[in-house]
Amino acid sequence: MKIKTLLLVLFLSLAWLSPLTKAAAGEWKAGGIINVATIGEPPTLDPSVSTADVVAVISQHFFETLFAFGEGFSVKPLLAEKMPSITPDGLNYAIQLRQGVKFHNGKEMTAADAAASVRRWLKVAVRGKQIADSVKEVAAEGKYTVRITLATPYTPLLALLAMPTSMAIIIPEELTEGDLKEYVGTGVYKFVEHQPDRYVRVVRNDAYQPHPDPADLYAGKRTAYADEIRFIPVPSPNTRLEGGLSGQYQYADQLPIENYSRLLGQANVQPVMTAPYGWPMIFLNCREGMMANLKIRQAVQAALSQEDMLAVAFGEPEYYQVDGSMYPKGYFYHNERGLELYNQADPVKARELLGEAGYTGGTLRILTSMQYEFHFKMAQVAAENLREAGFNVDMNVVDWATLTQQRNDPKLWDIYFTHSPFVPDPYLNNFFNDGYPGWWVDSRKTELANKFNSEPDLRKRALILEDIQQLWYEEAANIKIGNFNLLGALAKNVKGYIPSSWPSFWNVAVE
């Protein structure tokens, strides 16, 4: 097992490093078409209004942001020339734009466009609206400088401006009013055509002005090697897999992890793993019902065996990590505070806590969906863990659309299963939002969050996050199950692809 793991790590490392060096050397020829099988039809092509990953994956090829993430979620300039100058009080951000960048309609991008775009983002985007109250003004200063003035310091601002979901896209000023009907950005590819449920076509933007910095994940120099990329919605994972194996798709996204071995040893296709990709989690209903009682939440926490849940959901240990930290090892924000409360699998302790809570056998309602099979499998294990601890459990298995609606009603559930990729800034985790289904409202959380958001020093932020993680565990409002990897299938003639949370195909060539 250890040798397999080492080989996997070696393979991933080589796969990661090799394209960077070759891309830097410019060894690849331009041309060809990349067919990407995505997990489904994007609900919209306006990435500001949706936080759906599939929208981000597609639209990041024709829309760009002022900043983007490099390795390790470091924020780097993209349409901005450099990192902004920030006043010592953390309230004023002066963002210098790159000059000569053109929109796909031929017009040069100016500060007026960028300022209007950021204002639109604050108005329409899910993430933008979250901070709109903290923003006093967004204004153009001269032709190439945008100034953002805040009412209170807000350190995650740059991470939000770099996020691919609920994206702060920069578009021509004249398109910033009303619904977005034309997809005119500055991206390395240009939007051509959207045939719903068939494809979204983008073609190389020959007038693209890349950032001069070296390529660094989503940041730095972007080169369009392929003439065209087609994002093809293929909702059935088995069909994506077979299409990848047959060579019809150069990249098939989000395959069932158990297909890893089937992709190994293929002549034309290889597995690519984003490891780790994200974390499955349980939200507990802190607003209504039995979970409003802290002792009962702690009993749930004590009863669960995350290790069993992960093993049942993902199979081989190469595909997941039993890790309770908010961020995995190797990430800047990784810490181990509170982890003694993770993966307890202690039904005796859970029973004691239930006794202390005065639990009288009320039904614990688990809300889960089979559309994400791993959610369902984890919920089944959790249900057994909880029954063993003395809970009376009822599973409510619904489709994802139903779950996303029912979770908004605190009367309908006690715990539900979901998952998230690791987000660049810890504050983007949903449990920070008091209004997010789960409704964890706690004055200590708010106080720590405010401190965290106004602290510009990264090391100090990491220390504050340790306190937040400790509180997060003690309050058991949101329970992490572990880390899981994401599997894709990549044609062997595709070079330069770097596995990431939102697959991108610039700096990627077809040979």
Added chain:
Amino acid sequence: MKSYLGKRFVGMVAVMFMVATVTFVVIRVIPGDPAALMLGPEATAVDIEALRSRLGLDLSLATQYLTFLSDLLRGDLGNSIFLGGRPVLRILADRAEPTVCLTLIAIVVAMAVGIPSGIISASRRGSLADQATVSVAMGLASAPSFWLGLAFMQFFSVRLGWFPTSGYGDPGAEFLERMRHLALPGLVLGLVNSALITRFTRTTLLDILSDDYIRTARAKGLGEWPVIMRHAFRNALVPILTVVGLTLALLLGGAVVTETVFNIPGVGNLVVSSVLRRDYPVIGGSLLVIAGVYVLVNLAVDLAYLLIDPRVKY
């Protein structure tokens, strides 16, 4: 005849009205919210409510129903919530070609396999050929089409590379290229549906072959094949046509599983994806059109009886 057609037309309007009403109510009663799905997993309740209001989903069910009916009377099935706000009719028109072509391929395969198999099976009742045919037909009828589809995909597309695995061709693909994408799903769908035709043909022929006029034909010295083809099969055509017609109508409504497995952008696939994302106007419009097609095909089959059986009068 005119009075018959008139009655059928009135019946059709009543059926369509019922379908429209039931569909409207059912899709709004089931849980799920298109606004929540469109905004993504991190949307807040306030964002979701604002979008619901923009889409008119916050209006009372009665108001929404009256708007829907008045639009329907004007031939407007509404606009999709998700697919770029396009008119539902236009979306359905785009999906018609793959579904109609897939249906035609499947029905040709089903008839080409099912009718001869049924005839051979009936003519050699109790023989090894009969038992084999019945067994294969039962196997095909029992095999889940998603399993058969994936098995065919693995063998013919991945291993042999003869067909594309899925989809409906590249942008701007020629007609023949689009049909190449439909060949494998058409074969799967045809084989699955051939089972019913085989069994129906066999049973009907066996009934007819025991009739007196068949005995008379044999007594006149006619060979077995002329007896079967000229006398028995012609009389078996009416029930066979009924089965073929029903199969055709069902397939035109969208072969949901096959279209989903092979990722064909047809009507069946549209219905499934619309239900999953709760695209109310598309679900309602699609089901209405499917019901209309079903009723019309049935009418066409009933009229076709006039051509093949002179005893039938309306």
